[in-house]
Amino acid sequence: MNRKKIVFANWKMNLDRVRISKFLEELLNLKFNSDKVDIVIAPPLVYLSDTLNKVSLSEVSVAAQNTFYEHNGPYTGEVSVDMLKDIGCTWVMIGHSERRQHLLETNEMINKKVLLATQNGLKVICCLGETYEERRQGKTFSKILDQLKRALREVDEKHLSNIVIGYEPIWVIGSGKAAELKDIKEAHGFISEELKNMYPKSKQLPRIVYGGSVDSNNIGEIINLNNVDGVLVGSASLDCEKFCDIVIKTEYSND
Ligand code: PEP
Numbered sequence: 001m002n003r004k005k006i007v008f009a010n011w012k013m014n015l016d017r018v019r020i021s022k023f024l025e026e027l028l029n030l031k032f033n034s035d036k037v038d039i040v041i042a043p044p045l046v047y048l049s050d051t052l053n054k055v056s057l058s059e060v061s062v063a064a065q066n067t068f069y070e071h072n073g074p075y076t077g078e079v080s081v082d083m084l085k086d087i088g089c090t091w092v093m094i095g096h097s098e099r100r101q102h103l104l105e106t107n108e109m110i111n112k113k114v115l116l117a118t119q120n121g122l123k124v125i126c127c128l129g130e131t132y133e134e135r136r137q138g139k140t141f142s143k144i145l146d147q148l149k150r151a152l153r154e155v156d157e158k159h160l161s162n163i164v165i166g167y168e169p170i171w172v173i174g175s176g177k178a179a180e181l182k183d184i185k186e187a188h189g190f191i192s193e194e195l196k197n198m199y200p201k202s203k204q205l206p207r208i209v210y211g212g213s214v215d216s217n218n219i220g221e222i223i224n225l226n227n228v229d230g231v232l233v234g235s236a237s238l239d240c241e242k243f244c245d246i247v248i249k250t251e252y253s254n255d
Contacts, residue, residue, distance in 0.1 A: 003207055005250045006038040006164060006230035008125060009237030010093065013044055020047055024054045026240040030247065034059035037251040040091050045079060052088050063091030063125065066099060069112035081120045091123045095151060097170045107150035114151055118159035125164040125232065126151050132171035141190055148194060161204035165191055166232045172212035174235060181221055184210050188227035216245035223253040
């Protein structure tokens with residue numbers, strides 16, 4: 001399917017004010033075609049406003065790396081969808097495997113976050129993916145399907161165009177070696193078919209992006225696979241030159 005591509009930078013808990021300024025200055029000099037590719041940067045929470053201000057006159061969008069599933073209240077350390085909207089943030093990442101692992105986020109929490117974010121007009125990238133052990137035991141597809149169905153439970157069809165599914169096989173994240181092309185292709189094909197089964201009438205199903213050690217060397221092959229609508233980039237997104245290279249190669253991919 002010919003859909004607009006999208007490239008996410010997930011900075012995780014990296015960079016600082018000075019390095020972010022320098023990065024954004026360089027990124028804003030990049031000539032890219034925003035009709036062909038969306039760029040979304042996810043900085044650490046404390047740098048969200050600063051990043052939003054710096055990109056405000058550009059075609060670059062900004063995502064929070066997380067949100068909470070209540071509007072407000074006694075939830076120390078959390079940030080609500082309303083607060084993100086209040087500062088002009090339009091995207092949020094939900095369900096990254098590092099949050100599932102270190103912050104013990106469950107599928108139920110992720111579903112509540114996806115519902116609240118989409119119902120309140122935020123765009124969402126919802127991440128899922130299997131562990132190495134699950135892949136080894138032949139459980140990849142049952143795991144992906146379970147996460148997909150539980151994340152999107154009761155999500156209204158009208159919000160699907162505001163959702164991106166991030167497929168990230170957990171063991172390749174940060175490893176420096178992406179998953180095999182055939183495995184990426186198979187997983188994306190599977191997710192695409194399952195989304196069609198879940199929403200048979202929808203004309204605007206979520207885009208599906210791949211994440212896991214994407215860099216400027218492997219992007220060309222990954223982005224041209226069927227059903228790969230973009231990429232979620234961690235380590236390589238910390239270096240503006242590499243990230244810009246990924247954006248441009250995505251823009252010029254076939255499809
Ligand atoms: C990520 O954590 O979302 C990610 C894709 O990281 P990396 O590119 O470093 O594997």
